[in-house]
Amino acid sequence: MLKYLGKRIARSFLTLIIILTAVFCLLRLMPIEGYFQNFDKMTPQQIQVGLKEMGLTDPLPVQVIRFFKDLLQGDLGVSRIYRSNVPVSDILKDKVPVSVKLGVWSMALSLLVGLPMGALMARYKYRWFDKIGTLFIVCIQAVPAAVYFLYIQLYGTKLMGVGLLFQINDPKYWVLPVLSMSLGNIAFYGMWLRRYMVDESNKDYVKLAKAKGMSEGGVMFKHIFRNAFVPLAQYIPTAFLNTVIGSIYIESLYSIPGMGGLLVTVIKKHDNTMVQGIVLLYACVGVLGLLLGDLLMVLLDPRISLGKKEGDR
Amino acid sequence: MNQEKILEVNDLDIKFELRGKTLHAIRGISLDLYKGEILAIVGESGSGKSVFTKSFMGLLERNGYVDGGSAVYSGAEDRENVELTAVKREKDWLKIRGHEIAMIMQDPMTSLSPLKTIGVQIMEAVLLHQKVGHSEAKKRTLKYLMDVGIQDPEKRFDQYPHEFSGGMRQRVVIAIAIACNPQILICDEPTTALDVTIQAQILDLIKELRHKYRLSVILITHDLGVVANIADRVAVMxxxxxxxxxxxxxxxxxxxxxxxxxxxxxxxxxxxxxxxxxxxxxxxxxxxxxxxxxxxxxxxxxxxxxxxxxxxxxxxxxxxxxxxxxxxxxxxxxxxxxxxxxxxxxxxxx
Incomplete structure (x- = not known):
């Protein structure tokens, strides 16, 4: 197990290095016009000086190695265009916690509401709770998120008595964004948990559990839920980390100073160091999510043992 | 035969509603089960063997119902005879299922929850039906494991179903049924999914446990060889x-x-x-x-x-x-x- 984990982490690092190198090289292929605001009026000498300042005239391998050297020292570089001469890490330091906080709350809410909802829907299949739940899920899945986000903002802000301008330190202002972000995930967890539980409840071990005299609720909770949760568990870390990365739409709707949409902005602005920094963050999040997902599966399902090779029984 | 009856079925009718049509699955069966005997029910697939026995435990599918006749269970020591066809509520079935009548299913590979140790799964049955504490329940579980012929029960207790072979799993399933402390044991094709050498072992085990725990056994099978091996009486369906x-x-x-x-x-x-x-x-x-x-x-x-x-x-x-x-x-x-x-x-x- 530990050996597997070590290997897996080493491989994750390799993945990160490949991603960063690839992105780094791709960025260097972009036209140089983007680096300067008044490119048309500049002389070739000025352009050369400008590029040299940014270290773009060196051969590509040298640039890559310099980038990784800096990275190892924890230096993500300095933003040039997005916010002139501010270290990338400082910019992210302000933005990431806001998005993380939003993500954590919304994830907690989706799990706390979505899972019990799915379980109860499976328990009372075809009864009124299931029907209402299905209606909710269908609505959330079918109506474009942008539509109900707007309605939530429109009526929610009135109901809560909050202004449109986001106040980061007032918990009241967090309610609506968190709620908006959770709805989709609640529907997702509810739908899939119900589905997996209904699947499981037709299996033989459930019949045996019933035949040994366990109550229906007991069977649901002690046997079916656990088995149904396994396939779902794999996605939870990734989903969680995706939420943490931030939602462009919700953050802009409530003018939350998070990092949603930041990547697009800095790519547009040709701010290479910022792009690198954010890509690094996203890649870490992605790789970590997959790793955690697999580990969670191992914890939940004794049949999966990661240490062994395929066919090694 | 002046033996004591434990289950008396009279003119039992079971029907299923399927897409607006009615399927008459059990057409007026009468049958007595005597204490301590092994009664085999043989018949081809679809003759209603499983449905018949499931109705004693309230385990019919949702669209199935008893449409007449009676099934009286008279094995309970501390209570009056129970008219099984009149039991409707889930709560009342829980007093029958496992507690009085237990069941072994056909496929041991799928009968156990893959995520729980077999010890826990057997212990669940002990805790449900025998009024004992946790440590005593574990002790009894180990004993049941011994009884069904599983070596080294202490170690096996903490293992998961996938670490057992098919025959061993069927032994565990039998241990679960025994742990309920029932009067009647229904074995629904207990050996169909096993290979022939294991079949014989499982049948021997059922025979042995019948004496040890004074069980009345209903054995459903389509294998006449199995029947000849083990049954006292045979019902052809x-x-x-x-x-x-x-x-x-x-x-x-x-x-x-x-x-x-x-x-x-x-x-x-x-x-x-x-x-x-x-x-x-x-x-x-x-x-x-x-x-x-x-x-x-x-x-x-x-x-x-x-x-x-x-x-x-x-x-x-x-x-x-x-x-x-x-x-x-x-x-x-x-x-x-x-x-x-x-x-x-x-x-x-x-």
Whole structure:
């Protein structure tokens, strides 16, 4: 197990290095016009000086190695265009916690509401709770998120008595964004948990559990839920980390100073160091999510043992 | 037979509603189960063997229901007889399931929850039905594991189902059933999914446990070899009815119903070479439509005219042996059983 984990982490690092190198090289292929605001009026000498300042005239391998050297020292570089001469890490330091906080709350809410909802829907299949739940899920899945986000903002802000301008330190202002972000995930967890539980409840071990005299609720909770949760568990870390990365739409709707949409902005602005920094963050999040997902599966399902090779029984 | 009855079924009807049509799965079965016996129910797929026994535990699918008749359970020590067909509420079934009647399913590979150790799964049954604390329950669980022949129970307790072979898993399933401390044990094709050498071991185990825990066993199977091995009495089921019932000897050496003859004829015979194995022509009747007369008549080349008109009642051959066929009526012409059956009768080919 530990050996597997070590290997897996080493491989994750390799993945990160490949991603960063690839992105780094791709960025260097972009036209140089983007680096300067008044490119048309500049002389070739000025352009050369400008590029040299940014270290773009060196051969590509040298640039890559310099980038990784800096990275190892924890230096993500300095933003040039997005916010002139501010270290990338400082910019992210302000933005990431806001998005993380939003993500954590919304994830907690989706799990706390979505899972019990799915379980109860499976328990009372075809009864009124299931029907209402299905209606909710269908609505959330079918109506474009942008539509109900707007309605939530429109009526929610009135109901809560909050202004449109986001106040980061007032918990009241967090309610609506968190709620908006959770709805989709609640529907997702509810739908899939119900589905997996209904699947499981037709299996033989459930019949045996019933035949040994366990109550229906007991069977649901002690046997079916656990088995149904396994396939779902794999996605939870990734989903969680995706939420943490931030939602462009919700953050802009409530003018939350998070990092949603930041990547697009800095790519547009040709701010290479910022792009690198954010890509690094996203890649870490992605790789970590997959790793955690697999580990969670191992914890939940004794049949999966990661240490062994395929066919090694 | 002056044994004590533990279950008495009379004229039981079970129906299923399927897409607006009614399927008459069990057509008026009467059957007694005596204390301590092993009663085998044989019949082909779809004859209603499983449905019949599931109805004793309230485990019919949602669209199935008892439409008449009665099933009285009289094995409870501390309470009055229970009319099983009148039990409706889930809460009342919980007093029957496991506690009085336990069940073993066909496929041990899927009968256990893959995520829990087998120890925990057996202990669940102990805790549900025996009023003991946690540590005592564990002690008893270890004992049950020993009883079903699992070596090194301390270590096995903490293992998961996937670490067991098929035969071992079936032993665990049996341990779960025993741990409920039931009076009746229903074994629904307990050996079908196992290979032949393991089958024999499991059957021996069931025989042994029957004595040890004073169980009455209903064994559902379509394997006559299994029946001959273990059963005290045999009920032959066809199209939702028991067409012949008797002791093991009655059925194998003195079968009277044409369907039983056909079943016996389709057994592979030792020392017979070059002839095709007998198979019963036709298919079982459609249970959506009402069956007139003897359900087996359309597949029976020697059927009498009355077989197509009127359903035969039980005719008693001996106090232990009765069959539903007009052939036993005094007015019936003499019809000889097929050669294989006569051979078994005379020489005992089994």
């Amino acid at each position: 066809y199209a939702g009815d028991i067409v012949e019932i008797g002791t093991c000897e009655d059925i194998f050496y003195d079968a009277r119903h044409p369907y039983t003859w056909a079943l016996l004829s389709s057994l592979p015979q030792v020392g017979v070479k070059g002839t095709d194995l007998f198979s019963i022509p036709g298919t079982p009747p459609n249970l959506y439509t009402e069956i007139k007369g003897d359900a087996f008549a359309p597949r029976n080349p020697q059927a009498l005219k009355i077989d197509f008109v009127k359903r035969p009642p039980y005719f008693e051959v001996s106090p232990t042996h009765k069959a539903k066929t007009w052939l036993l009526d005094p007015r019936a012409p003499k019809v000889d059983p097929p050669p294989v059956v006569s051979k078994i009768r005379n020489g005992g080919l089994l």
